[in-house]
Amino acid sequence: MGPHCDSVPLDFELPPLPLMASSPDISQVLLPIGGLVGREIDLDAFLQTLMDRIAVTMQADRGTLWLLDPARGELFSRAAHLPEVSQIRVKVGQGVAGYVAEHGEPVNMPDARGESRFFADIDRLTGYRTTTMLAVPLRDTGGNIYGVLQVLNRRGGGRFTDDDVERLMTIAVQVSQALQSTSLYQELQRAKAQPHAPVGYFFNRIIGESEPLKVIYRLIQKAAPTDATVLLRGESGCGKELFARAVHVNGPRRDKPFVKVDCAALPASLIENELFGHEKGAFTGADHRVPGKFEAADGGTVFIDEIGELPLPVQGKLLRVLQDREFERVGGTQTIKVDVRIVAATNRELVKMVAEGKFREDLYYRIKVVELVLPPLRERGGEDIERLTSHFIAASAKRHRLPVPRLSGVALERLKRYRWPGNVRELENCIESAVVLCEGEILEEHLPLPKGVSAAPAPVESGELVTEGGTGELLPLAEVEKRHILRVLDSVKGNRTAASKVLQIGRNTLGRKLKEYGIADEG
Numbered sequence: 001m002g003p004h005c006d007s008v009p010l011d012f013e014l015p016p017l018p019l020m021a022s023s024p025d026i027s028q029v030l031l032p033i034g035g036l037v038g039r040e041i042d043l044d045a046f047l048q049t050l051m052d053r054i055a056v057t058m059q060a061d062r063g064t065l066w067l068l069d070p071a072r073g074e075l076f077s078r079a080a081h082l083p084e085v086s087q088i089r090v091k092v093g094q095g096v097a098g099y100v101a102e103h104g105e106p107v108n109m110p111d112a113r114g115e116s117r118f119f120a121d122i123d124r125l126t127g128y129r130t131t132t133m134l135a136v137p138l139r140d141t142g143g144n145i146y147g148v149l150q151v152l153n154r155r156g157g158g159r160f161t162d163d164d165v166e167r168l169m170t171i172a173v174q175v176s177q178a179l180q181s182t183s184l185y186q187e188l189q190r191a192k193a194q195p196h197a198p199v200g201y202f203f204n205r206i207i208g209e210s211e212p213l214k215v216i217y218r219l220i221q222k223a224a225p226t227d228a229t230v231l232l233r234g235e236s237g238c239g240k241e242l243f244a245r246a247v248h249v250n251g252p253r254r255d256k257p258f259v260k261v262d263c264a265a266l267p268a269s270l271i272e273n274e275l276f277g278h279e280k281g282a283f284t285g286a287d288h289r290v291p292g293k294f295e296a297a298d299g300g301t302v303f304i305d306e307i308g309e310l311p312l313p314v315q316g317k318l319l320r321v322l323q324d325r326e327f328e329r330v331g332g333t334q335t336i337k338v339d340v341r342i343v344a345a346t347n348r349e350l351v352k353m354v355a356e357g358k359f360r361e362d363l364y365y366r367i368k369v370v371e372l373v374l375p376p377l378r379e380r381g382g383e384d385i386e387r388l389t390s391h392f393i394a395a396s397a398k399r400h401r402l403p404v405p406r407l408s409g410v411a412l413e414r415l416k417r418y419r420w421p422g423n424v425r426e427l428e429n430c431i432e433s434a435v436v437l438c439e440g441e442i443l444e445e446h447l448p449l450p451k452g453v454s455a456a457p458a459p460v461e462s463g464e465l466v467t468e469g470g471t472g473e474l475l476p477l478a479e480v481e482k483r484h485i486l487r488v489l490d491s492v493k494g495n496r497t498a499a500s501k502v503l504q505i506g507r508n509t510l511g512r513k514l515k516e517y518g519i520a521d522e523g
């Protein structure tokens, strides 16, 4: 699971498990689940908790939930202890889970070594060693099999007993009821109606259920399975990279690399090298041939962040990649062919840049085949802010090994009213700081937000106008911004990460602005 999924948001905090001896009480595990599903916030976190609970109840080392992708006749794993991208797929009929999905009967495998149905490739893929396994089918209310519930390696040695089989069957009935009210099940049903749509979309690291976000999810579901170039637009910190990854992992290239190139973080002179690599001797100090990101991503996706920063000559080279899927390394003559999908992001007005001659028009039209405009956080409504807040509270508490604090009603209201110019990144930083500073409860005073925040645009703090020292001349906004940024950077001794936190803008945005001011990049 991704980094966001290894923690359970506040709302999912389950009552502590009773210590279980030989006969665990299933109701203790599953009763709380029904109530949780209706409030599904982060499905991955929910499934992870569910599977952890089942593993503990069954005295197993781990549990896996397999779901059936009817379009492909495959099972795909959810909530296994695996990184998100390494989702495993097996054909129906393949391995123990595949057998259970095909025949609809439980399998109790006492020893992996003597079991012909055991599919050892999965262990090879995960590096895990399976000894014993118990798997039962998941059926919906119509009796149709839509998945398999599986537990591995009974604790304390020995095989799973007949009682265990009964117990897991009972659990499967309850899990099935619970899952049928989740979006995951609805997705499986939709896939049945449209047999060519792949299922198993991963949006669960992305938190948010508001309407503007649902529009984006739908567009990604349509665009991801194709090879279309996607342009993500949106303010800094609103999740462009997260959505770019969603495009990748929901498409056919999901098992291939996702390679990011951040144009704002690189000096213009290095961007070409970074993307296309160079030949030995291409420039002083180029003593080896170095492949670029396009070669590294072959078969996968290249995510070009802050594409508006791309120098004009490199724009031409990128256009050729988009048109003909080929390029030459810097200093090279050999034409290299690549098979990559391109996803780009920007928080600049590319149309304006085209009008100003700073961005090639032909490239602009090539990259915006599918254009996704991500909503700023303030347009996503209070409920999304609340969901994200719960998630970040739990994640920060875990990261800093602190107890999960409560959030006061007044503090929550304040968070909902604030305008979030730095979007989700700003909220994330704000919550992390509050979690570290509070004692048990996050109160309004712990939130590092400007005072007097209201639904209206942030008020000017003091009545004074910013003027040119000495002359009293009023300064243009850009100049005020520049001076403020440089002052902040100075106060944190040039540390850009710290400065971007204080300024509540993305590090990329800061890098871009500094570049505009003619300040060279670090390192």
Ligand SMILES: Nc1ncnc2c1ncn2[C@@H]1O[C@H](COP(=O)(O)OP(=O)(O)OP(=O)(O)O)[C@@H](O)[C@H]1O
Residues within 6 Å of the ligand: 205, 206, 207, 208, 234, 235, 236, 237, 238, 239, 240, 241, 242, 243, 305, 347, 388, 424, 425, 428, 505, 506, 507, 508, 509
């Ligand atoms: N919907 C979301 N759910 C959970 N986390 C989110 C969401 N959106 C953004 N984040 C988190 O907010 C932070 C900023 O997101 P990200 O880097 O994707 O933004 P960005 O738009 O690419 O920013 P920039 O333009 O400054 O590069 C990351 O830590 C990301 O994980």
